[in-house]
Amino acid sequence: QKEVEQNSGPLSVPEGAIASLNCTYSDRGSQSFFWYRQYSGKSPELIMSIYSNGDKEDGRFTAQLNKASQYVSLLIRDSQPSDSATYLCAVADDKIIFGKGTRLHILP
Amino acid sequence: GAVVSQHPSRVICKSGTSVKIECRSLDFQATTMFWYRQFPKQSLMLMATSNEGSKATYEQGVEKDKFLINHASLTLSTLTVTSAHPEDSSFYICSAQTGARDTQYFGPGTRLTVL
Numbered sequence: 399q400k401e402v403e404q405n406s407g408p409l410s411v412p413e414g415a416i417a418s419l420n421c422t423y424s425d426r427g428s429q430s431f432f433w434y435r436q437y438s439g440k441s442p443e444l445i446m447s448i449y450s451n452g453d454k455e456d457g458r459f460t461a462q463l464n465k466a467s468q469y470v471s472l473l474i475r476d477s478q479p480s481d482s483a484t485y486l487c488a489v490a491d492d493k494i495i496f497g498k499g500t501r502l503h504i505l506p
Numbered sequence: 507g508a509v510v511s512q513h514p515s516r517v518i519c520k521s522g523t524s525v526k527i528e529c530r531s532l533d534f535q536a537t538t539m540f541w542y543r544q545f546p547k548q549s550l551m552l553m554a555t556s557n558e559g560s561k562a563t564y565e566q567g568v569e570k571d572k573f574l575i576n577h578a579s580l581t582l583s584t585l586t587v588t589s590a591h592p593e594d595s596s597f598y599i600c601s602a603q604t605g606a607r608d609t610q611y612f613g614p615g616t617r618l619t620v621l
Binding site: 432444 | 599603613
């Protein structure tokens with residue numbers, strides 16, 4: 399069974415620091431990788447997608463993919479209280495599988 | 507781009523009634539739409555996958571006769587909760603994608619409360 403694993407948290411990070419969110423997946427054939435953010439009571443919103451090994455940066459967010467290690471991460475630089483949310487990792491081959499999410503809490 | 511809408515955003519109904527939730531992709535054609543349910547402080551749970559013009563594929567444990575899904579066009583899918591009961595109260599979220607490996611774009615969700 400294909401799985402996507404995330405630490406449920408909560409992960410507490412001081413404001414202004416770097417938050418590092420990690421995700422591992424079981425299906426070596428996975429081709430597409432996504433990070434979503436979900437605020438409490440809201441639906442998920444896409445932050446980033448990544449398809450090839452290495453880093454992809456978008457503003458304060460950097461997604462990192464290592465297919466050999468079956469590992470994808472999301473770094474959030476200069477963390478803000480508004481970044482406090484649950485972050486969902488999603489991995490796709492023929493279908494998308496979501497992790498259960500990591501709760502991130504940015505401490506003011 | 508890639509906007510998905512849901513209607514209604516919130517609904518309260520009496521036990522035994524049926525509720526229909528609409529999901530629309532506003533600026534793209536969605537080959538596949540998904541329906542999720544999320545209980546408070548829990549993770550997303552995929553209920554079913556629907557492709558335009560064909561029957562929905564339901565996840566294990568989801569009653570297809572209770573949760574009726576119609577994907578009438580490339581921009582519209584509906585979920586009908588039939589004979590709703592209080593335990594059906596939840597946050598229902600749809601998503602849409604253009605291809606199997608493409609990004610899923612989520613609607614804003616519908617909060618259902620069954621009295």
